[in-house]
Amino acid sequence: MSVGTVKEVQRRVHMTLQVNGEEIDVSFAPYKTLLEVLREDLGLTGTKHGCELGECGACAVLIDGEPLLSCLTLAVECAGRAIETIEGLAQGTQLHPLQEAFADLGGSQCGYCTPGAVMTAKALLDKEPSPTPQRIKEAMSGNICRCTGYQQIVESVERAAGCCRNAEREAT
Amino acid sequence: MMRLPWFKYCAPKSVAEAAHILAAEGRDAMLIAGGTDLLPNMKRRQQTPATLVSLREVPGLKDVVNGRGLTLGAGLTLNQVVNLPAVKDAYLALHQAAGQVASPHLRNMGTLGGNLCLDTRCLYYNQNEDWRRAIDFCMKCEGETCWVATSSKRCMAVSSTDTAPALIALGANVRLVSAAGEREIAVNDLYQNDGAEYLTRQPDEILTAVSLPDLAGWKSTYWKLRRRGSFDFPILGVAAAVRTAPDGTVLDARIVLGAVSSRPILTEAGGLLQGGKLSDEAIAAAGKKATSAAKPLDNTDLDLYWRKDVVSAFVGYALREIRGDDMSATRLRIMRQL
Amino acid sequence: MSAKRPLEVVGQPRRRVDSRAKVTGQTRFADDLSLPRMLHCKLLRSPHPHAIIEAIDVSRAAAYPGVHLVLTGKDFPVPFGIMPVSQDEYPLAPERVRYVGDSVAAVIARDEKTAEEALELISVTYRALPTISSPEEGLANPQPRIHDYGEQGNIHRNQSYEFGDVEAALATSDHVFEDVFFYEGDTHMALEQQASLASIDGDGKLTLASSAQNPHYLHRQLSAVLQLPASQIRVVAVQNGGGFGGKCDPAGHEMVVSKAALLLGRPVKICLTRQEVFYQHRGRHPVLMKFRTGVTKEGKLTAMHLQTLLDGGAYGSHGPASTFYTGVLTPVTYELPRFKFDACRVFTNKPACGPKRGHGTPQPRFGQEVQLDKIAEKLGLDPAEMRLNMVTKANSLTSNWLGIGSNGLAECIRQVVERSGWKDKHGKLPEGRGIGIAASTYMCGAGVSIYWNKMPHSGVQLLLDRSGQVTVFCGATEVGQGSDDVLASIVAEVLGIGTTQIRCVTGDTGITPIDLGSYSSRVTIMMGNAAMQAAGRVRDLITAAVIEPLETTPEQVVMSQGRVFAADDPNKGMSFVEAVVLAETKFGTLGTVGNYSPPKPPGKFKGSGVGPSPAYSFSACVVETEVDVATGMINIEKVWIAHDIGQSINPVHVRGQVIGGVYMGLGEALMEEQVFRRLPPKLSNALVHKIPSLLEYKTLTSADMPEVEVILIEEPDPNCPYGAKEAGQGPLLPVMPAVANAIWDAVGVRIDEVPITPDKVLRALKLKRAGKNPRVGPEYFPEVPYPEPVFVLPPNESGDGKESKKPERVAANRQTEVTS
Structure with missing residues (x-):
């Protein structure tokens, strides 16, 4: 949807979204945020919500590679942008190193903040392959976790960074 | 799940087109850029514009022009501002301020212009509609009383922008464009001390760019007080910019306080420093002077008297950092900022 | 074999x-579930803290396009409550609302937005009543009563127990210390907002899938409220996105969607907003406490008289148990020959308090462990040594008849002392830096079920x-x-x-x-x-x-x-x-x-069912902190915590529970508070939650979290599977007092309440500089009409575990030292 002049309130919009590398046609009420469209109209409930006001980070997804909050992103503004959610992170049945590390090191307890945290960490490692623990804490400071006390999240991201670097080295 | 109200959405392709829509729709229309301030307010029904005019597809709002001084498009996200070497090198206060807004995700979304126009905040106002109904609303929105100062004739909501104090200290201007024309004003003149009508920007004006003067010879810094190392709005911001002679004599100094009033306050403390050195005594005097300008109230986080009490300490951190003291450990301890 | x-x-x-x-x-959490033809529910909540509902008109809402059903209090004649003795809640308030947020009506519609729009069309006529905002107000104002049951006036529970003649022991103690502490209320803030989905299965039975910690208790309560045989109801506790006690109580919204599904024959879902989660609450009670503690000059406890006053909020919830827990575990850590414990829970017009991680125990443990620090200071003893010298023994009975099995507390203390370099640091760090210690214990399961059965x-x-x-x-x-x-x-x-x-x-x-x-x-x-x-x-x-x-x-x-x-x-x-x-x-x-089934509790007196457990875990914690003397700002440098786990089932996750407990404990120590605001009474009757949002209810972010070093002590307990004890709650408990004690060591001020915020520290520092008592905390403990105590002789005074007559004695007066 892209209009230059004001129309009356529409009850429904039709759009093509690019989610996890796939083009998906979807129709939704235009007041909906990306969070609502992902969860309610596309059935992608891996993306969570804890406040819907930008105060917790549970709904973080990647848009054009950047970690953003889907609860404060209008879905009508997402056409043509590459959206990545937790459902698209594993390659087939092969978990991403972050997923492996969060699972093995206790980075995930109840699991509710995990999708947002993992996606945020992915954006970090995509840009900075060797972040220090302090840098990880800073990058993850927009993801509230009520279970872990964060230490095991930081350890998981460090472990995954090492795995990604090794995989990179082997590939080259 | 909290839902947005119904609204009309339009995405103009130029500043002129956006200005035209604003002129036609009047106060019922609001601009949306990053959405990190407006959308929570809409979900809580603090603001319910009938029309959202998106700036996402307007070209030029992310332009960076590096000439004499620096011009930044208002549509740059805060993280884009943080990552500009030109900002970090010459306008450190802006780099530090933008880097401490909210959380990493919100800095990827929120824009420089949006942070400058950030709605004033108050614990009686930034609440859901049913909460506000339970207090019979307040002067800023749908009610009559300012609950934080019940005899006040004006709204006492707090200016909570981090970048404005920094930009005022840096002597920046903003460009405002409307269907009727455009004007450039000092950032300091963008604000007025009224929590409800806190901007001098007209509803039909679009803040398109921020221009920073050439500040060769100046040093600047921003110190933020908040409870946690992320998410929180400032409950005190101290921006300082100082120009010194080679012998360390202060030629010019500006000290600006944020989050202790309905607008950022350019204090008189800077004037005290002129002509002298940044000695401990001069810094203490500036801190004292700045403290007298701070008017915190019980409508944000933490104790209001304490917030006034620590103004002097924060002014001290800022000026000592400008003097060249190594303040990195203090910065990390207080602000979790490297 | x-x-x-x-x-x-x-x-x-x-x-x-x-x-x-x-x-x-x-992982599918409750709000991730959806079913064909599913409808959505939203609740209308009271804007009044205390009011009579005079009339409700739902006709406009019911007629709104897309609305399928509107329910009100008259649809739910049967009350409920987690405990048999406090059946005082209704899914929708029938005639009276007791706090801002109490639910009064429900709309079930095709989508959440339609339901929300229809809520606006319901008109309710309220008649406002005077409000109670604190236990002190509740004691002073027996009328109007928030509930027409309870002990008297607005007192919900009031009780007293004495194990051995405490006054006699205090009278002969070398020292008696008296301190008053306050622990502010706080909430669980599980990241998942509660959601529930009710549906009617093909066979006509009701299924409720819900964010619930205790599906069995919910099942029983649903059966009662819906007046439906339990065999016709299936409760599925979906994986919870964190609980911490916040999803223990059966909740009104669970009953509402169940009823709606039964009436409509369609699936009905509700998901609470974050603000509603703050209203559902059932979190930590704010507790005012007074300790009178006798010690020998060597620093051994002789007796303690503990008094607590709990702010219960508007409903009973787990309150009767919470009231007991503000005292009963106090004698489990250190040998305490005699113990008297008075507790009173008062109703107030705020969301109901209940069980949060540590249920009732963090409050008195904070007071006790800070008071011990003061006692050590006064007696010139090392606080760690003093504790070590009086830890309870394995396989012993406490003065209040709790049977301790395995006990790794001494080793916990030794480990944190060793790892933290305590001996080189305590009292020896430069001004502005300090180290503090505290210890605690927790149950491994309540010995008695919430409703009586064998x-x-x-x-x-x-x-x-x-x-x-x-x-x-x-x-x-x-x-x-x-x-x-x-x-x-x-x-x-x-x-x-x-x-x-x-x-x-x-x-x-x-x-x-x-x-x-x-x-x-x-x-x-x-x-x-x-x-x-x-x-x-x-x-x-x-x-x-x-x-x-x-x-x-x-x-x-x-x-x-x-x-x-x-x-x-x-x-x-x-x-x-x-x-x-x-x-x-x-x-x-x-x-x-x-x-x-757990072993039979050793105590035989009425009330002896709260506190017994098959085993107790123990923890000790050392906190090192920095305090800025100019601002009072606190920076926790590092936390060492040793936890007696008995045997780790999975050490990765035991460690995770321990660090998570430390994290939540630091939050409670430094910033978390569920607090309320009353507007000027001459202008308004409002009494509202001050900060019902994740932005303003402050919790630590990753940027604020210090390093935690975890030491697991493994002394298998014979009552436990492979010897494994609990880790979910115990490790939180010593954190708050360890922080307070570290701040004392750093700058010589006592903050006798949590949260310990920088303004309180700076205020105490100013008092110190002015030569006054460098303390911030509650000033006095009010007169509470506690009942005559149930007297029970402790095991080592040849008691039999039953209530007995208090022995006669000559009254003796003794000067009390106020340590603060």
Whole structure:
């Protein structure tokens, strides 16, 4: 949807979204945020919500590679942008190193903040392959976790960074 | 799940087109850029514009022009501002301020212009509609009383922008464009001390760019007080910019306080420093002077008297950092900022 | 019967069984569920803190397009409540609202937005009543009563217990110290907002899938409220996105969607907003406390008189238990020959308080451990040494008749002292830097069920078949703590297989044996013991089936690493699957059950049911902090914590629970508070939650979290499965007092309340500079009309555990030292 002049309130919009590398046609009420469209109209409930006001980070997804909050992103503004959610992170049945590390090191307890945290960490490692623990804490400071006390999240991201670097080295 | 109200959405392709829509729709229309301030307010029904005019597809709002001084498009996200070497090198206060807004995700979304126009905040106002109904609303929105100062004739909501104090200290201007024309004003003149009508920007004006003067010879810094190392709005911001002679004599100094009033306050403390050195005594005097300008109230986080009490300490951190003291450990301890 | 072998699963760091689903986003939390034709529910909540509902008109809402049903209080004539003695809640308030946020009507519509729009069309006429905002106000104003039941006026619970003659002991003590402390209320803030989905199955029965920690109790309450036989209701506790006690109470919204589904024959879902989660609350009670503690000059406790005053909020909730817990565990850490404990819970017009991680215990532990620090200071003793010298002993009884089994507290203290470099630091760090210590204990499961019965507390059922698959059924609920992993680990350990070979089916009253739920740190111990019994019975069946082909005796059979073989000839063996085939051949379809009931409590007096537990965990914590003398700002540098876990089932996740407890404890120590605001009474009747949002309810972010060093003390407890004790609640408890004590060591000020905010520290520093008492905290403890105590002689005074007459004695007066 892209209009230059004001129309009356529409009850429904039709759009093509690019989610996890796939083009998906979807129709939704235009007041909906990306969070609502992902969860309610596309059935992608891996993306969570804890406040819907930008105060917790549970709904973080990647848009054009950047970690953003889907609860404060209008879905009508997402056409043509590459959206990545937790459902698209594993390659087939092969978990991403972050997923492996969060699972093995206790980075995930109840699991509710995990999708947002993992996606945020992915954006970090995509840009900075060797972040220090302090840098990880800073990058993850927009993801509230009520279970872990964060230490095991930081350890998981460090472990995954090492795995990604090794995989990179082997590939080259 | 909290839902947005119904609204009309339009995405103009130029500043002129956006200005035209604003002129036609009047106060019922609001601009949306990053959405990190407006959308929570809409979900809580603090603001319910009938029309959202998106700036996402307007070209030029992310332009960076590096000439004499620096011009930044208002549509740059805060993280884009943080990552500009030109900002970090010459306008450190802006780099530090933008880097401490909210959380990493919100800095990827929120824009420089949006942070400058950030709605004033108050614990009686930034609440859901049913909460506000339970207090019979307040002067800023749908009610009559300012609950934080019940005899006040004006709204006492707090200016909570981090970048404005920094930009005022840096002597920046903003460009405002409307269907009727455009004007450039000092950032300091963008604000007025009224929590409800806190901007001098007209509803039909679009803040398109921020221009920073050439500040060769100046040093600047921003110190933020908040409870946690992320998410929180400032409950005190101290921006300082100082120009010194080679012998360390202060030629010019500006000290600006944020989050202790309905607008950022350019204090008189800077004037005290002129002509002298940044000695401990001069810094203490500036801190004292700045403290007298701070008017915190019980409508944000933490104790209001304490917030006034620590103004002097924060002014001290800022000026000592400008003097060249190594303040990195203090910065990390207080602000979790490297 | 089979041969012993080293542990293979238990104690090994392992990926927990539900991790993969969590990291792939496949875990379905309650709000992730959806069903065809599902409708959505929103609640209308009271804007008044205390009012009579004079009229409700829902006609406009009911007529709004897209609305299917509107419910009000008259649709729910039967009250409920988690405890049999406090059935004081209604799903929708019928005639009176008691706090801002009390629900009064529900709209069920095609989508949430339509339901929300229709709420605006309901008109309610209220008649406002005077409000009570604090226990002190509640004591001073018996009228109007918030509830027409309870002890008297607005007092909900009021009680007193005395174990030995406390005044007599205080009178002969070398010193008596008196201190008053305050612990502010706070909330669980699980990241998942509660959601529930009710539907009618093909067979006409009701299924409720919900974010619930205790599906069994919810099942009973639903049956009562809906007036429907429990056999017609199935409660599924979906994986919870954190609980911490906040999803223990049956909640009104769960009843509302159930009723709506029954009336409409369609699935109905509700998901609370974050603000509504703050209203649902049931979190930490604000508690004012007074300690009068006698000590010898060597620093040993002689007696303690503890008084507590709880702000209960608007409903009973777990309040009767919470009231007990503000005292009963106090004597478990250090030898305390005599103990008197008075407690009073008052109703106020605020969301109801209830159980949060540590249920009632963090408050008195904070007071006790800070007071001990003051006593050590006064007596010139090292606070760590003083504690070490009086820790309770293993296999002992406390003065209030709690039976302690294994006890690793001394080792916990020694470890944190050693690792933190305590001896080189305490009292020796430069101004502005300090170190503090504190210790605590917690139950491993409540010894008595919430409603009286003699049935098991946990049941486990195992199903095996010739494919080799093992399915374990248990009513225990995964709230994020890892209970499914504990269940799988214990079964796997017994059967010598891996946890990945096991399927857990849990928290479903329709298909799993009853387990009382995820509360009181009971799951590992109770579910674990039941699982061991069930798995042991399977092991015995398999053993009996293999001895013939293996030509061995039952004592020689080993089940290990997926094989079954004879210990004396390991080459002679078979796979686990082959062994199961033999067992199914010999015995027919394979299934076993196991169950667990805790031992009978040693106390025999009325009220002795709160506090007993099959085992107690112990923790000690050292905190090092920096305090800025110019601003009072606090920076926690590092935390060392030793936890007596008995035996780790999965050390990765025990460590996670411990660090998570420290994190939440630091939040409570420094910033978390569920607080309310009353507007100027001459202008407004409002009494509102001050900060019902994740932005303003402050919790630590990753940027604020200091390093935590965890030391696990493993002294297996004979009452526990493989000796494993709890880790979910205990490690939080010593953190708050350790922070307060570290701040004293850093800058010489006492903050006798939490949260300890920088403004309080700076205020105390200013008092110190002015030569005044450098303390910020409550100034006095009000007059509370506590009843005459129930008197019980302690075990070491030849008591029999029953109530008795207090012995006569000569009154003696003694000067009390005020330590603060």
